[in-house]
Amino acid sequence: MSEISEEVREAIGRHPFFAGLDPAFVREAAVGAEPRTFGPGTLVAREGTPAETFVLVVAGKIALEVGAPDRPTLTVQTIGPGEVLGWSWLLPPHRWRFDARAVKETHVLALRGDRLRPALAAHPAWGFEFLRRFVPVLAERLENTRVQLVDLHAR
């Protein structure tokens, strides 16, 4: 499980999130990483279950869903190619905070959180660069949530 597939390493290096990062870090991130495919309607992640994977979306579309007992499941965001899914692997308690479901056939690269964390901790330069890319993702999601909260369509 710990060997590196050259193909996967290249695919990670090509993904917009990793493009241009230190090749040594990309190599480290590729350890144990694997491509996965999800058919339409299948769950990519389930709320509350352990989150040990950093997902790079290569093709397809993933819906983030929130369910409440008293109402139908609601999709609050979709994530497409070039985007990333999940930060629960980075922060304890490492559990998924929502359901993620493939809307159509979806190809992703699944990176191992338990390999990424020590690598980032051991190499502050990698860690900083990684966060520099990750924070905008969070900031954008946060901003979009805020925008949604003020209700863009309230006229």
Added chain:
Amino acid sequence: MANGAAVGDRSTLSRPNLPALFAAIRAAGYAIVAPTVRDGAIVYGPVERVEDLPIGWTDRQDGGTYRLVRRDDAAVFGYNLGPTSWKRFLFPPHERLWTAERKEGSFTVTPEPTDTTRWAFFGMRACELAALDVTDTVFLKGAVADPTYRARRSRILRVAVQCGQAARTCFCTSMGTGPAVTGGADLILTEILLPGPHRFLVEVGSPAGAEVVDRFAESLSPAGPDDDRLARETVERTAGSMVRRMDPTGLRDLMAENLDHPRWEIVANRCLSCTNCTLVCPTCFCSTQEEVPDLDVRSVERWRRWDSCFNLGFTELHGASVRKSGLSRYRQWLTHKLGTWHDQFGTSGCVGCGRCISWCPVGIDLTEEVAAIRAAPRSSGVEARGR
């Protein structure tokens, strides 16, 4: 008269002959609207006789106060401005625009008949002529001219008076609008109380004014050099006695750059949003429209009514107002008057008449607010750096 009067002609009218001026104005086809005492204030209304003018009255004004008191002489124009302005005769507070009637599956619209009254505005002050210029720009010089304003405006005679005194609220010298009348009037009067007999210097300002003068030339005598000088001195004295000031330099930018000035909060805490300032202001032009259907909605009337940016509903959009806070509404009023008016109409929206100062129930004074904003530059929050 063999030779008619010409623009620029000056003559002297004795006080006892003042009714002859009234008569001449009427003979020229005008109805007179002039200052008159009503409900404890000097207001503008239709008058019949010279005796209807506020003879021997004056006003004491200051922030939030207006009081009539007797003068110890019989001056005809010995007071300043009351709560009315001439705009109400050109842009009435409430006016029907048209009536529509359902007919054979359609409707027809009948415009309100044009008001053909020819008003002589008797006793316009310099700042009020300036205000007339301002409302002319608003109503006549935009992409679409307001037809009812235009119709009324085309029929007026402007009989101006140079102020012989200033109220404590006046600041026309700051705004460059008075007290001297420098144009825009058909006739210009200056009251001379002393020395000599009570009289008026009458100057012809336009051909329409000349026509009036021709009708009562026999009541006039040639103006002596003394009368010219006395008139000039009267105006100079008035200008010199003005106590309020507002520095007009860069007001447009000052307003635009200080939309987040802390002063707005302070003034908003006093402001009652009563709309008085917009109602007494000679240049405020905002209005709303009202639809008045009859019972079975076969015919409707469309009315226009003065509105004010202090009304909460003024900016209503989708059930909520854009300007909810008192702060934003006071800010709109002042930044419009002194700031964005320049962008919109190329002039100041304030002529320095001081009405809004007297008639504010809590005595908010725009000259003070401007001074406060000028004195303390706006803070830019956490990014502000000491110099």
Added chain:
Amino acid sequence: MLGDRTGSPGGASDVPLAPLPYQVRSVVRETPDTATVAVVPRGSRRIGPTRPGQFVMLYAFGIGESPIGVSDETDGVLYHTVRDAGRITHALTRLTPGDLLGVRGPYGHGWPMEAARGKDVVIVAGGLGLPPLRPALREILRDRDAYGRLEIVYGARTPKDLVYYAELQEWRRRADLRLQVTVDAAGRDWYGDVGVVTTRLPDARFDPERTVAFVCGPEIMMKFTAQALVGRGVPAESVWVSMERNMKCAIGLCGHCQFGPSFVCRDGPVLSYGELAPRLGVREL
């Protein structure tokens, strides 16, 4: 410059602020609270031709007038897409074929079509922002070669709030434009994108320096969208937004629609973000 932004402010009526009688030709229900009403003159007099982005005052007899955008004008028929938001718009959305109403206008400056020629065009609509953009879109499609790439991003609250459903399908099939539709939230039966309109912008393809953007929707949406476009390198002066304010006269005389120095009715409703950006940051202006 921008010669096509001038309207005919007086309208066809010589009576001040008086509407001309029109008649409903057809009504299409778009969503539970929104309908597209097609109207034609009820007599020989009609308002002047409209330009994309202009609006009219629609008059419900005996009730009152509301500013409403023109969503299409074809063969002398005016189309208006109206959302039931209160007394007047309620009456307007309840109209049925043959009913009488009044129209005056057209008013305001619309989309700067001339400035968009030869450029990539990005159209971003939020909710009922699509109707006022439709005439611009149609004009571009009529003269497609005069413009560069055409990117449309349309966002609505939920899938059932989308208007012009059939037309969206049609646009989607075209090869000479790209349409992205997104909703804020959806059920499992929605296979499209979910997320506020700004989330779809990174996917839009255009050459920022040679792009003109037309944005219409709620103010907050326009602000975020314009910021995102400027962030992508589109000059602020090339981003145009259609402002909405309370309006009574539509001809620059009643004062209601002021937004800083602008009278939205007369100077807008379409204004450049470059001019508006500082004002959009001031609360309760």
